Structures are given as C-alpha cells and as structure tokens.
Amino acid sequence: MALDLFAGIPVADYSAALKWYERLLGAAPAFIPNDTEAVWELAEHRFVYIEHLPGHAGHARHTVFVGDFDARLAQIAERGLDPAERETYANGVRKAIFRDPDGNEIGYGGAPV
Template sequence: MSFTHVLAVAPVTEMEAAVAWYERLLGRPADKRPMPGLADWHIAPSGWVSVFQSPEHAGSTLLNLAVDDLDKVLTDLAARGITAGEVQPGAQRVRFAAVHDPDGNRVTLIENPVS
C-alpha cells in the first residue's frame, strides 16, 4: 500500500472563526476552500492541514507541526495574537509548545522532532 499525502483534519464548530484563527496560525489564507465547511492549507508538498465544520467532533484533535526555530515561531504567533503554553523539553534536543484553536483543538509546535 502506498500513500501520497497526509491530511491532518481539525473539526470545528464555527467555520469562519476557525478559518480566521488558522490563517493567523499559518500566516496566510487557506489555499483552497473546495466546499462549504472545508478549508485546506498546503503546508508541505505532501502535507495539508484541513479545517472541517463538524461540531460533534470539534475540540478533540491533536495536531503536531515540526518547526525549525520554536522561539521565532512563538514570537511570530504572539505578534498575531496567538499565545502558546509553556515551552516543554522533550528527549534529547526536542522542545515543544502548544496552542489551541477556538474549539480547543491542540496544535503542538515541535522543534527537532527527529534526531
């Protein structure tokens, strides 16, 4: 079996509020709005983040995004009105911090996820 893409989906209650938040998180508008209740950001050649209106599932997603410089990303996000929790150390040189969208879906930003 072969896969060509990974799509991480965050279910949300209120679509436009969520899209506005993810635009601030990702620093740009969605790449596609293919249908009502869906927005896609192509964040890597084969990796997408999708926001999907599904109130009954909202708030339960755990999304991890690898970043090159956690401190810079957190500074940039703070300037856009998104405040992260405390930076946590992981194994070896890994560090991470989490932010939460309006529904409580957790997006963890991870520096050095692979040694």
Template structure:
C-alpha cells in the first residue's frame, strides 16, 4: 500500500471559534477555505490539517504536528494567546507540548529527536 498525502481532521461545534483558536496556535490563517463548514491548513506539500463543523464528533480527536523548534513554537503560540502547554519529554523520541482546542480535541506540537 502506497500513500502520498495525509489529511488530519478536527471536528468542532463552532467553526468560527475554532478557526480563531487554530489561527492563533498555527500563526496564520487557513490556507484553504473549503466551504462554509470546513477550512484547511497546509503544512507541507502532502500534509494538511482540516477543521470541520461536525458537532456529533467534536472533542474526540488527537493530532500531533512536528515542528523544528518546540521552544520557539510554544513561545510564539503563547504570544498569540494560546497558553498553558508545558513541554514534556517523550522518552528518546523527542519532546511534546499539548493543548485542548475549545471543543476538547487534543493538539500536540512535537519536536522529534534525530
């Protein structure tokens, strides 16, 4: 089986509120306004995070986004009002900082040890 793209989805109850939160976490507006109920951020040529209005499933998702410098990413997010993430070691794999979005979906920024 060969894969060539990843789309990770975060279901939410309030799209406008979620878009605001994710914009502050990520540091830029969504790249693709798909339609009235979905937006997407593109991180690499083949990796996307989409936020979709889906109240029935909101709050039950988990996504990890790898960043080059976790300390810088957490400080930048805090500067945009996304607070409360403590950086934790994840064994020999690297480090992680996690937040819950307004619906309780878990978002982690990770820095992988090479």
C-alpha cells in the first residue's frame, strides 16, 4: 500500500513564511502548485506545505523525527534560526521547537544520545 503524507501549515503572510521555511528546511520548495501554496518533500512521499490561510494561521503543530538531530539543528542554526524551546523527555528523546512568524510550531525530534 502506497502512503503519501501532506502536512499543511496555514500562514498569514505567504512571502514571509516562504522565506522562513526555506531557512528552516534548507531548500526552496520542491514545487509550488499555485499562488497560495508551497510544498517541500521531507522524505519520499512525505511533504509539508504552507498555505495562505490568514484566518487559520498560527495553529499548526508538527514534529519531524530525524536520525541526525544534532547535525540538523546545527545546519538550521547556520541559516540563522534557533529553537524557541528545547525539551528532553524522561525516556531521553530530545525535541527542538521552532515557531514561524505566525506561531506555528515545527518540532524536530531525535533519539537519546
């Protein structure tokens, strides 16, 4: 069974969000289907997209688990973004939370060190 995932993030200012997500994700969108959406492919068949929906902006909460947690955070920092919060859970799993200009939460999770 094929499985594709599209995780949407509503934004108020499309241009500002586009620039911010390019910095967070380290690349231009994989494709832009129309004037109000931009889509990045995080892994095969796994996508995140922003959409200009001002009335819904600021309510998204997504977490992406990565195998290269420390390296990923270092790369994002090199592009000028730092996490708003960092957490370590009782089981040692780590999470870094970024917030876009609208307050949408994008977290990166990683296994214990």
